[in-house]
Each structure stands twice: as C-alpha cells, then as structure tokens.
Amino acid sequence: FKYPKSSAAKLNAGVILRYSTVYPFRLPENNIVCVFCHESFEEPSAFGKHMEQHQTFSIRHAFAHCPDSYLKADCSDIRCRICLKPSDSLETIANHLRKTHQKLLDLSAPLGIQPFNFKSDKLRCAMCETKAYSLRQLSRHTQTHFLRFTCETCGKAYASNNALQVHIRYSHRKLKGYYCGKCRTTFNTVDEKRIHLDESERCRRYVCNVCGDRFMSSFTKLLHMKEAHGVEKKPQVCPECGQAFADKKILINHFKTAHTDNNVVCDFCGQKFVSKKDLEEHRVTHTNDKPFPCPVCSKPFPRKKNLTQHMWIHSEYKKFECKLCDKKFNQRVSWKSHNKINHPELMNFE
Incomplete structure (x- = not known):
C-alpha cells in the first residue's frame, strides 16, 4: 500500500495519531526509536512511558521516515485524547473519533497504521497472535498482513514500494x-x-x-x-522460556523448533527441523546419498555447501599465506595443516 499525497489512508493515520494514544515509532535495528526526538529504547514498555511525556509533537515527523508504507505504531494502550475513553483496536478508536467527535476519517479507506501490541512480556503479532523471537522478526511478520506491492516478474509481494524496488534491483536486474x-x-x-x-x-x-x-x-x-x-558478546535470550544462547542463529533455530508448530519431522528418527531444507540436509545422514558431484573432478558430496567448500581446491585464488615460507593456500584447513607439520612453533600463536 502506498501513500499518494493527501491520500485517505495518510489522513486517517494523521487523525488517529493526533487524537489518540497510538504512538508511532521506527525500528532501524532491534530497538524502538521515537520518531519525534529519536531516542532509542530496548524495551517496548520504556518507549510507552517515554511517549506519555510527549505532550506536543509534529505529526509530519512521523511520516518523514516512512513516506510510502504503513506507519509502525504502538497500540498497546489506545485511549482517546479528547475524552480518555479506551479502545481495544485501531478500528474501534477510528469509529469513536468519527462518530463521537466528528473527526474527518474515511472509514472505507485503510487506516494507514501497522499495529503492535506490547502489553505482554512475550512478543506477539497484534493481528494473529503469532509468536516472535525479536522485534525485527515481529516487524517482518506483521508486514505480511500489509503486502500491497507485487512484483510483476515473480509475483512476490512487499509492504512498501521501496522494498519492492530493492527486490527488483537484486533479483531481476x-x-x-x-x-x-x-x-x-x-x-x-x-x-x-x-x-x-x-x-x-x-x-x-x-x-x-x-x-x-x-x-x-x-x-x-x-x-x-x-x-x-574487551567487549563481550551479549547472550541471546529466548523471549518465551528465558534460555540463553551464544549465537542468534542458534536462538532462532531453538525458537522455531521449541515454540512454534510449523516444524517438519524426519521419517527415520523423528527429529524436528524448522524448514524442509534443513530436513533434506539431515536426511543424507540416513540415506548416504551424494547428489552434488564436483564439475571439475566428479567427486560427489551429500550437501551443496560441502561442494561449495570443496570447489576452493580448484580455485587459483589463494588467500591464506604462510608467514614463514610464503607458501599460499586456497583453504584455511590446508594452511593450518601446513603450519602444524612444518612450523609447529607458529601454532602457539594462532
């Protein structure tokens, strides 16, 4: 969905922001950023308390950061700024402002706001209750409810024209x-x-x-x-069960396997996987299939990533250089093996 100038959706969003406690924000990384003063918050609850202090603000600043897509907004505690009546959804507050206070809203048009609900300690989609492991992942999921820009080449849909243009540039040029x-x-x-x-x-x-x-x-x-x-990497904590992981990828895999229902199961051993691709990679441990032969030497491999790693053997580019004898290698493992055999004194410093 795109905002043309003075579109009904943009006008709707502006009225809702002005007369209710719906708070717009940006999400450039995994922190919530206030669109009015640019202060950043790790916790959604801290952002809500901060927004209560903004007695006056310019609505146009909210649209300056997302001119062609729905505004992200905290809809955890929606109240009318005129009469303080609470509402449980964007649609309810829009109807209230139109009928009770005669505010100019076009209820036949989109409201122009992408809602987020941060009432719970857990991250949930405000529209379908889908669980999320981070704010960024929640944002990506929420956007799927607002996919209005479709690629004419492959049919993929995006929430903003900018996202569509990036897709076209990288996928079809x-x-x-x-x-x-x-x-x-x-x-x-x-x-x-x-x-x-x-x-x-x-x-x-x-x-x-x-x-x-x-x-x-x-x-x-x-x-x-x-x-x-001296900066240590922060542990990645699961928002559902509190379990900590050293790497974000491990957290994502844990979250999808332990806290979502859309897993695929191995027919041989019953192990769960988050995607069919992961399952197929696992299945070769049972079948011993090697469907990826090297185009140079014909050596077969069970996984495509194994073949990709092997192809370095045939590459002329050798980025790993021995510090003592200037011999070069195209694989790190070969370089380390050379040092271990010929220069064991180096291994104490690697």
Missing part, C-alpha cells in the same frame, strides 16, 4: 558476472570478487561499534571487539 552488493561493482569471476572484498574497506559489512574498523564477517568483528576493546 541482469548482471554480468559476479556482483558486489555494497558498491555495485561487477566481476567476471568469483575470485575477482573475493579479492575486491578483501581489499576494499568500504565494502566490508561489519563495523566495530567502538572504533569504526570494518570486517568481512560478524565473527571477526566480534573477535576484534573482544580482543581490542
């Missing part, structure tokens, strides 16, 4: 060779792209929050933050 998503440079081979990523600081995605240094992976960034700044 014809690119020659390999492509750097950061600087838009194209390369003829994967080796050229890897060299570019190794040498280009601008294209390293992971940035140290303390000193601004850039890294190729989340792991190397976290290692740097621990060794250089």
